[in-house]
Each structure stands twice: as structure tokens, then as C-alpha cells.
Amino acid sequence: MLALFAAPELDVELLKELAAVMREASICGLGQAAPNPLTTALTYFPQQLTVMAAPPLPLFPGPSPARGEGRLVSRVRDFPGTEEAR
């Protein structure tokens, strides 16, 4: 999986396939949960992953959300590029 991240262009389909097999075929829960960060990122921050060849975008553009200002999930929609990815 790390080697796939090192590739100049991200093979999202292959990463998703790998994540699915890790979840289904791992021996223990650690392996089954290991792809969670990736699948979460692919679900909520796809543009952050697919434009990795360009200079990385800041994960939280602008001022960081103030404490207690709603859940993170609800703020994701405000990020540039998220709308068309959905």
C-alpha cells in the first residue's frame, strides 16, 4: 500500500480493492481495520488524494475550525472541490 502511495499517479481503484481484501481476509481486527484511514480519506477527502502529484493541498484551508464548531463531517462540504467529487 505504501508503494502505491509512492507512485506518481494514485491508482484509486486498486487501493480500494486492496482495502476491501484487507478488511475481508485479514486474520485479526488490526488488519481488518488497517485500511480505515484510507477508505475514510477516499470517502471524505477524495480530491486531497487524487491531486497528490501537485503540491499537496493544506488539509484544513484557512483558519482551523473553532473548538465545538459542529462535527468535522459537516464541515467537509465547505472544502473546495468536495462538491463535484460527490
Add this chain to the structure above:
Amino acid sequence: MSDVVRPVQATQLRFELDGRTLTALPGETIWQAARRAGTTIPHLCTREAPDYRPGGNCRACMVEIDGERNLAPSCTRQVSAGMRVHSDTSERALNSRRLVMELLLSEQPPRAQAHDRNASFWHWAEQLGLQDSRFPSRTAMAGTAPAPLPDRSHPAMSVQLDACIHCQLCVQACRDIQANDVIGMAGRGAAAKIVFDLDDAMGDSSCVGCGECVQACPTGALMATTMLTADGSGLLATGESVDRVVPSICPYCGVGCQIDYQVRKEQIVAVTGRNGPANRERLCVKGRFGFDYVHSPQRLLTPLIRRDDAPKIADAAFDPANPLTHFREASWDEALERAAAGLRSIRDDTAARRSPASVRPSAATRKPTSSRS
């Protein structure tokens, strides 16, 4: 196991595999029950040989079971009554097997350069329709260790850990099957690897050379050196098998281990253990690797009788490669008659002198001998 007569009782479990109703014996795994029914589920870390237990770590035998969230390894999962298992009919299971093989393939030398092009690993890659992998090799990444170099320190076996898939069959072979406990796993994560003793070279370790690991390895990471060419690639081309397999009995001690001689171009290239009552596919270093004498130019092929003009004296000039300076070839009849005549004359001579018996027979299970005292 199969030679044990089991009473037919209600202890047989009915279950379903790909829509077929099969029966399993209590304690039997899905893999074993499927195998008895004629279906071999892909497997790498499980070896169908006496006394081996399934590894459950390679994940090449995953099946889907109704009502379970995840796939299950068929080699370790025992059958329970009413279980509905999907193997070749489950897209999830097939995808999982293929992807696991792809990951393993990405770390292997390509088949054309493989150490053992006909290893069971390549058989299953082919069965799953895979030639190469979509995954980049880990060794191609910056900052990772290069592929391990071959270890040729042992006179009879070669270690090529670039083909190792960490199935741990060799660990089981060394530790449980032969009780030598030389091979182990060391390191963690991406640095995990097979080691001999405390990461010694195989030739420097306490390895006794039984070759059980060579027989167990599914990839060619551990091989008899006779099965490799000088550049480290396999002796046999893809799909090529040895010309003949000759079942026999080990020529060394009296245990009587059963062996298979692997013959290629009229030369013995390797020996594998047969499932005989004395050895159950195991061998020791002599039976496994001590076969070069068969092709020795010094080997006797006919009986020889000492020439009359070459009296029996301590003669340092005798060359075993050219025995005809002192001996002549003879038929078995003539040689036996000559030996019998010698024994007879000793017996008659002893009787005439009324001295104690001077001929004493002794026998070994494999090499009948007689000695004169």
C-alpha cells in the same frame, strides 16, 4: 488417516459447498472435506502431507460462509453442521485470493527467472489467471532494503529468500516434522524474514541437512542445489517435469525409508520422500542428498575377481577408477561360486583341524555381509 476404518455413524456433518451437499468428519476442515470430494481449494501455507497442520496465514484459500461478516480460511476453519460455504462461486472469495496472489507476485522474481518455475506457487498463480501483479515491488521503493541475496553456504541446499512468501512451512518442517528447530522467523513487519539459528548462514547453522524444508517450500526459496543452474535459475523450464520418477527404498541404513528418485536425462537430479510406513515422506541427509555415488565412475557394476597375476598385497598403486589392473570382470554365477568355494575350504579346513568354528555370519537389514573371525 485414510487407512483408518471409521465406523459409519451419525457423527458425519452435512454441509454445503458451492451448492453441493457434502459430508465432513468431525474436526475436519472445509479444505479437507472439499479435497475428499475432489475439489482442491488454492493453498500455499497448507501442505497435503502426513503430519503437517494447516498454516492459516497465506490467505489463498479464503471462502465465503453464509452469515459471517468476513471471509474465512478454509484450511483452518472446521466444518459445522449446516454450514453453507461458497468457494468458486463467491466473487468475494475469488477476488480476495487473486489479490493476495498479486501481492505475493509483486515480491517474486518473474517466472522466467524463478528459482523453481514449477513450484506450487506458480501453479496456483496460473490457476487464478495471474501472470503479473498490478502492485509495485516493495524492493523498488526508495529507502527499503534490496532483495536478499542468495545464500549458497550449504553444500546441498540453496536459500533464495527473494522468493520467500513467509508461509512458514519450512519452520513447521524443521521444528515440528523433523524436530530440528533450526529455522525460525525473525524481525517484524516488512523486516520479517526466515532465519537459521541466530540469523546465521545456512551452512554455518546447526542445520543437519535433512532437506525437509526444501520438500515443503512452495516457492523455490529453499531448493536442492542440484535443481538450480549455475546462475541460480531453475534447472527445469516452465512446465517441464523430470523424465522419470523411480520409487525406491533408501540405500543407506536399515530403517527402510521410501524414496522417489527424480531422473532427468538418465541422471538422478533429486530425491523426495515417499509416504512409506517408516518415514511418512521424511528423509535424512543421506537419503535426500547422498545420491551422487550412483553416477560415480568408480562404482562397480559387475562382479570382479582378482587376477591370478595380481596377488593380494597392500598395494598403494591400486586405482579404484581402473580396477582391471588387479581384477577381471566376471559373471554373478562365477563370482558366487568362487566365494562359496572359499568359504567351503575354510569350513573343511577347520573341521579337519578340529578347531572352533572360524566362519561367522552376520547380517544387517540392508547390507548382508559375512566376516571371518
